Amino acid sequence: MSPFRLANLHLRARIIHVIREFFRSRGFLEVETPHRIPANAPEEYIDPYRAGTGYLHTSPEICMKRLLCRGYGDIFQICRCWRSDERGTRHVPEFTLLEWYRADSDYYALMKDCEELLKAVVEMVGGGTALSYRGRKIEFNKGIGRITVREAFERFGGTTMETALRDGTFDEIMVTAIEPALPRDVPAILMDYPAEAAALARLKPGDPTVGERFELYAGGLELANGFSELTDPREQRERFGEANAKRLRSGLPPLPLPEPFLADLGNMPPAAGIALGIDRLVMLCADAERIDDVVAFTPEEL
Structure with a gap:
């Protein structure tokens, strides 16, 4: 038994309890x-696991959004999700997501x-408003720093967002230049x-070149991905088609x-x-460098 992992599993249980009480x-x-569902939202870089005639969900978004469509109002869920070929110090193929939705709201x-x-x-x-992660103190009572992707490319990327999209370096610059430059002493958004990376987000009123999507970081960890929802079925079908086209160009099969x-x-x-x-939230709170230290079993232990 690893004392560190055992302590982190106790911490994990307490965190999940706090989350439930927060939303309730x-x-x-x-x-x-x-x-297990017939189809996930097709994404260029995410491969779902087959499960009989369907797939294990990569997130609960498809079904949760259908509940929104049926008038269920504000909802949340904590559940297991699966994504094929995801393994690293911050990734496991089977992981736990918290997902929540607000009706009549935006990002x-x-x-x-x-x-x-x-x-x-x-x-x-x-018991306070700060914690330490990997030797850095993070304050959580000073708000969350916000920066747009366009601003981040101009300040930290050495190029513009539009140029990076055109020359195919957008993802590389995000990982190597922009994410490391985000604030570490407070959470960052x-x-x-860009509209090309809007996923299931609606485009921003007044600026259709970008989508109302954001990602939350703390201590260098990407914790969350959120957006104002796209509600146009025609546009959403077109985006799914574009995602499958990108998959084909990358040598991946299209998804239903x-x-x-x-x-x-x-x-x-x-x-x-x-x-x-x-x-990842437990990693942050436990000051754990590896996701292996905050789960009961790693894939290799099964």
Whole structure:
């Protein structure tokens, strides 16, 4: 038995308890949706696991958004998810996500949720408003720093967002230059991704070159990905088609489309949703360098 891992599993349980109380106290309904579904949202770089005639979900978003379309209001879920060929110091193929959605809302409300949730978790962990991760102190009572992707490329990337998209260096610069330059003494939000990387986010009113999408970082860890939801079924179908086209160009097979989701999408109210990695949040709170130290079993131990 590893004493460090055992302590982290106790910490993990307490964090999950705090998360549940956080959302319940704000009137969110906790839901459970199927883990095996006919189709996930096709994405260029994410491969789902086959499970009989369907797939294990890569996130619960498809079913949770269908609940939004049916009028369920503010909802959250903590569940296991699966993504093939994901293994590293911060990745395991089977992991735990917290996902929540707000009806009649946008991504700014999610940013506020993130700020308040992190404060609640950190207070439970250390009894204060700060913690240390990998030798750096992070303050959680000073708000969350925000920077747009366009601004980040100009300040840290040595080029423009548009140029990086054209020459195919966008992802490389994000990883090698921009993410390391984000603030480490407070949580950080990188927001307004280019339309080409908007995923399931709606485009920003007044600036259709970017989507209302953001990612949350703390201590150099990417914790969450959220956005104001795209509610146009036609545009969403086109984006799924583009994702499959990119998969084909990369030598990957296309994925089936979630047709029931597309059929329901026109009934979705203005909404915003976000997925936060529980394992990485525990890593942050435990000052753990490897995801192996915060899960009960690694894939290699099974």
